[in-house]
Amino acid sequence: MIGIGLRTLFVKEVRRFLRVPGQTLLSPLITTVLYFVVFGFSLGSRLREIEGVPYIRFIVPGLVTLGVVSNAFLNTASSLFVMKLQGTIVDLLISPLTYGEILTGFVSAAALRALAVGVLMWIVAGAFSGFQLAHPALALVLLVLVAVTFAALGLMTAIWANTFERVNFFPTFIITPLTFLGGVFYSARMLPPALLRFTQANPVFYLVDVIRWSMLGFSDGAPAIGLTILAVLCAASLAGAYAMLRSGYKLRG
């Protein structure tokens, strides 16, 4: 049974991002449209097809993943960090909410926003490139796992960060580069061997790859590897965030 406390935190977090829909829902959509215009149409006319799929459609799963990753991360990271900054974190810390409830409340609301963005992006993308979903249920499960993973990472970052600079450290220096180099815009088969090895060391590559498999029905690597890596990342990030909340690290003096 879901208690009043957890429900309140979840609803509050959802209402927070719904109060600023321009930033939290619309802005990622505009970015998607721009990617489509820039990459889809300009590059697409040269690249034509990958694995028998038009290039403009090939990039959809990667873009949706990118949207889910960044919105999940940003939602928890900015919400918790702003609470720390404004002192409203105290309201939560003195409440009888358990660590698990705090984690669940933040992560589930962030995952909801990330999935909403992902689905909207997919719809907009489909309008450009045509709709294709090879394994719809699996695609949804995978996106939920990605959303939960990065929401938990965002929470950990916000707990750790003392400054906005630090909040932005992970998205800027780790997540964005790994995502862009993780095969969002190209197939690993197009890469020279040296770059391929580099790509194969990037966990995000496997996430994009398995999500592409769930949507378009083909992948560069084995989907099972992608699913395993994703499951491990998800469990590890949840465990890490839980441990941080439990220890009181940087939250309780």
Add this chain to the structure above:
Amino acid sequence: MVSIRALSKRYGDLVALEHVDLDIRPGEIFALLGPNGAGKTTLISVVAGLVRATAGTVQVLGRDVVADYRFTRSVIGLVPQEINFDPFFTVTEMLRIQAGYFGVELTDDRLEEILTALDLTAKRDTGTRALSGGMKRRLLIGKALVHAPKVLFLDEPTAGVDVELRQALWRYVRVLRDRGTTIVLTTHYLEEAEELADRVGIIDHGRMLLIEEKEQLMRSYAGKTLRATLAAPLPSLPPALTELGARLEEGGRVLALTAAPGTSLGPVLAALAAAGLAVEDVETHRMTLEDVFVNLLRSERRGPGQAAGAEGR
């Protein structure tokens, strides 16, 4: 109600609390007094679960605040010193959210009661960002009350609050106490402790210097001073007055006397009359908690031995 045993808190080399023992009794108003940085906020933060103790234990209603945090936090209300607000929400929404965190659905009646008590009814649908400083502080108090706590901690509740609001808050604190809420407030306004408290604890450098009934404290420590302005300066005092402890000040114009706690000034006035001295003006001053506090801190800083002696009185 709250039982604190051998509580210590260190931040590296800094000792914030040193072996503090304190029992808060049900239904009392307890004032924790001390200068800035004395450890007041740290002490209540440990009880509320915001700070983890280095050593010692804290129990609320017999349950440990670490092992049984869900229970203890559900019966504690905390009004933090720092004003906080979430610009995304209105007054009513904030109160409902805070109640929800505590697992309580705020009924409309209870909401009205809190809004009315804290004079926030007109601002119920106002965004918290648009509230004045005093209103934000009242909202903080409202948030601390949504779950009807058994113990309410007020950390410097009237810092930066105007006189009128301060009076209103004091009245409300008494109302809460009369309804059975135990209240612990920290303050460095001694007037506040003197006005409200049943018992007073004085803390400095993380150590509890003294815990005493306010009345008892005032009786034990707070003497009276008398200053009589004489019509004509005197070269020296008659022996009858010197024996009572009087002295001359301001070039013989003023007769001054500090009476020990519990002594009457009657004999002094009688001796003045008997000596036939013409008095222009008489001024008496009962020492306030502030004087007591300053004297105590002064003697404590001279040497801990004296304060330990004072505690035994």
